[in-house]
C-alpha cells in the first residue's frame with residue numbers, strides 16, 4: 001500500500017451490547033476526499049474516532065500506508081482530527097493555538113512559529129495571529145481549528161461535521177475552501193456529514209452508513225445514479241423506489257416524463273396528487289396504481305407545453321434503461 005492509503009478491515013466497535021460499527025471494510029486511496037454520510041447514530045463519528053485513535057477498536061484493523069496503526073496512540077498515526085466544537089484554547093493567541101501541538105513535540109519557538117505561520121497562510125489567517133479565539137467569528141475560529149490540525153503534517157485529515165455550525169452562506173464558502181485545500185495538500189480528507197449535497201459536492205468517494213454498516217461506497221455519480229438499495233436511493237433523494245413485477249427498482253425522478261412513452265418505455269397512469277413549481281423544474285406527483293406515488297421532476301418549458309393539474313388523470317413514462325434493480329427495498 002502507498003503512503004497515505006487507508007484500509008479498514010472488519011473494523012468493529014461495541015459499547016456493551018450496542019454495536020456502533022459492525023465489521024466494516026473500506027479502502028481509501030491516498031489523496032481522496034471521502035465523505036461519510038448517514039442518519040444520526042449510524043456510526044460515522046465512531047468510525048472517525050477509531051481512525052484517529054480517540055476510541056479503542058473492539059475488533060478488526062486500521063492500516064495506514066504500510067503500518068497497522070490499530071493500537072497506536074493518536075499522535076503516532078499520522079492522522080489529525082478537526083473537532084465539531086473546534087476546541088481552541090481560549091487563553092492562547094491564534095498563533096499559539098496553531099503552534100501548540102508542535103510545542104508538545106518539543107519544537108523550538110522559531111521552528112514552531114515558522115511552521116504555524118506557513119499553515120496559517122494556507123487558510124488565510126495571517127492577519128489574525130495575535131487575536132484571542134473569542135475575538136474571532138465562527139468561520140475564523142474554524143480556520144484556526146483547521147490550521148491546528150494541519151500543522152502536524154498529517155497524512156489524513158479527519159473532519160467531523162466541520163460545516164454544521166456555519167450559516168448557509170459561509171458553509172458554501174468553507175466547503176469550496178476545504179476542497180481547494182485538499183487538492184493543494186494532496187492528502188486524504190475524511191469528512192463526516194449529514195448533508196447529501198455536501199457529500200456530492202465534495203467527495204471523490206461517498207460512504208453511506210446505516211446501523212453500523214456500510215450500505216454503499218462509491219463515487220458520487222455511482223451512488224446517485226445507481227443506488228444499491230432502497231435505503232441509499234431514499235437517503236440520497238431524487239429517486240423513486242418502487243416495486244415492479246415483484247422486484248424493487250429505483251428510477252430517478254428527473255428521468256420520469258409526462259405523457260405516454262413509446263412501446264419500449266414503461267408507461268403508467270394515475271391521478272395527479274401534487275404539482276410544485278420550483279423555477280427551472282416543476283415537480284409532479286402521480287399516484288400510479290401498483291407503482292405507488294411517483295415523483296417526476298420536469299424541466300419548466302416541457303411542463304408548460306402540457307401542464308398537469310391536480311386531480312386529473314395523466315400518463316407518465318420513463319425509459320426502461322433508467323430502471324435499476326435494488327438489492328433490497
Ligand SMILES: Nc1ncnc2c1ncn2[C@@H]1O[C@H](COP(=O)(O)OP(=O)(O)OP(=O)(O)O)[C@@H](O)[C@H]1O
Pocket residue numbers: 015018019020038039040041042043044045046047194
Ligand atoms: N460512548 C458511547 N457509549 C455508548 N454508546 C455509544 C457511545 N458513543 C456512541 N454510541 C452509540 O453508537 C452508535 C453510533 O454513534 P455515532 O456517534 O458513531 O453515530 P453518528 O453516525 O456519528 O451519529 P450523529 O450523526 O448523530 O453524530 C449510536 O447508537 C450511539 O448511541
